[in-house]
Amino acid sequence: MYFAFDEDQEEFRTSLRRLLSERAPMDKVRDIATDGDYDVETWQLLVSNMGVPGLHIAEEFGGGGFSFLETAIVAQELGRALTPVPMIATTGAIEAILRLGNEQQKQELLPKLLDGSVIGSLALAGAKDTEVDGARVRATGDEPKLTGRLDYVAFGHVADLLVVPAVTPDGNAVALYVVEANSVGVTVTKRDSLDLTRPVATVELDDAPAQLLGSDAASLERVVGVVRTLLANEALGAAEAALNMAVEYAKQRVQFNRVIGSFQAVKHKCADMAISVDAAQATVMYASMCAEHESGEFVQAAIMAKGQASECLTLCASTNIQVHGGIGFTWEADPHLYFRRAKAVEPIFGNSNHHRAELADLVGI
Structure with a gap:
């Protein structure tokens, strides 16, 4: 396996990131989050313009016919921007119907989910x-x-x-x-x-x-694996955003007539974040490629990816708050939103300890 996205996929990422930055900036995300709802406008735009959330679903059901890696990119970018849209929830439902439903159910239910008329x-x-x-x-x-x-x-x-x-x-x-x-x-x-x-x-x-x-049981395991992998991609995107946020702040904040990024303690914190993100990237990419190629290792890879990516996000989100100092967890600053995402994602399907125990059982340790 070649652990990288190709040129077309990176162009797709660039287009999606630009769309989210223009149509769903953080100010809008915060307003919607305060109301506890979801971004209807951005969701409809993502569905109509880019075919989210069914990029990897066969065209015969109304999907995009692309690979799972395009769907992984969507999850990463939505995690990076914390866009409040029901992408993973809907994709999980689609995957369940695709893997476990009969032909009539697929033909009846999938097109509605894929065209956005049903959430x-x-x-x-x-x-x-x-x-x-x-x-x-x-x-x-x-x-x-x-x-x-x-x-x-x-x-x-x-x-x-x-x-x-x-x-x-x-x-x-x-x-x-x-x-x-x-x-x-x-x-x-x-x-x-x-x-x-x-x-x-x-x-x-x-x-x-x-x-x-x-x-x-095997199909149900596959559905859970897909959701785990998408959550891992989402967590990875959010972790990268938290890392970038911390680095940018460290380059601008001045203390004792020096930018705080020049202090060794801050440098080491940012370095720890970068190492964690790099390690998580490899695991998450492997799980995504296993999903695409229907690998026999997919279930194990999905468990590893979810566990490692959620730990990575928790580390990056908490460290980002520390780098920001006293303002880090205030309502007016953005770092606390990533920390909230980290703590909410962490227990889904069990925490990291549960994932390790489940993986150990699977491999017979």
């Missing part, structure tokens, strides 16, 4: 949501109805379609089900979120009608 959310976040003893929703009946509660569903309050993990009626497996958000028995309540740029909701299901997608 989806994959209601997976907990470390044990895909395990029988951990799933919090139960399915009953031949025509399945779901009962249970899901917390911290990303963009759940704006989603039209929810993909929900639930224990099958026989109690032997966890399957994914599609639930219409406006169905009888579905109650969605918006909640306060630590990450102001990624709103969350609680979804309560009381005999809510649902469509069964499937319970194939």
Whole structure:
């Protein structure tokens, strides 16, 4: 594998970064985050102009027909800009339908998600949501109805379609089900979120009608791996932004008649951030390429990428606050927004310790 994006992909990144800087600058992000909503205008623009979030989905379903690496670039740039749009939530739902749905479900559901007329959310976040003893929703009946509660569903309050993990009626497996958000028995309540740029909701299901997608363990593992990899790319982009923010401030802030970047303590902090970002880049890129090539190592690579990238973002976001000194965690400064993102991303699918334990189990250590 050649661990780099090609020229066309870098041009795509440049175009996307320019669009986000013009249409979703940090001032706009902060205003939207304060209201706890999402950037409708930018989301519609990303979908209509660039085919987000289905760049890597086959054209027969309305996707872009590109590689997974283009989708990874989108996640990185959205993470860099902290753009509050439901890209990963919707892409996760798309991936679930693509991997577990039947042909009729694919033809019926995917085009709506891919053209932006429907917003989806994959209601997976907990470390044990895909395990029988951990799933919090139960399915009953031949025509399945779901009962249970899901917390911290990303963009759940704006989603039209929810993909929900639930224990099958026989109690032997966890399957994914599609639930219409406006169905009888579905109650969605918006909640306060630590990450102001990624709103969350609680979804309560009381005999809510649902469509069964499937319970194939390998396919479900693949869906989780894709979401982990996208979260890792997003965290990497945010970490790079935090590093750049710290370096730029260190070159401008003057203390004792010298820029603070000339002090050894500040230099070392920035160097630690850069080393962490470089290491995470390699792991995240490997996971993204494994996703693209359907590698047998993808599940393990996705676990490593999510664990390492979230640790990298936590380090960079916290160090960025330290470099900024007393203003670092004030509301008026931007560093705290990256720290909030770091602490919110860290526990998704389990923290780094959980990821290491899961990886150890997979490789038989």
